[in-house]
Amino acid sequence: MEWKPSEQEEEYFARLEFERKKKQEEEKHAKLAADEKKRLRDLHYMHCPKCGMELIEIDYKGVKVDKCSECDGIWLDAGELESISKLEKSSLDKLFSVFRK
Known part of the structure; x- marks a missing residue:
């Protein structure tokens, strides 16, 4: 069976x-x-989102930013804008202090 x-x-x-x-x-x-x-x-x-050409990493006040070799566009990675704005804030404060009483 x-x-x-x-x-x-x-x-x-x-x-x-x-x-x-x-x-x-x-x-x-x-x-x-x-x-x-x-x-x-x-x-x-490392290619430009605008024109597709190669991006070159440059140093801007200690922050690595990407610059297009063709259109000169500047591209930032996550957190780089915040880093740059912190650096620039002190420079802008110095400039504006001239106009304050």
Whole structure:
């Protein structure tokens, strides 16, 4: 007599197989997303968002800012604007103190 799994056993193994395939697909999509992110970063890293030319890192009062080699645009990374504004605040305060009584 041939052994036949019960309906619950069939459902259990079908669910296990589904979960295994689902996990494989999720891993595949995560790897593709990571590869695409790396490809885009390599394509755009240190290129001007305006004209696409190369950005050159320059030092502005101790803060590294990116300047376009073509259009002379200045691009700031996260936190750099705050750093520059703190540096410039003291210079502006000195300038405005001339006009105060």
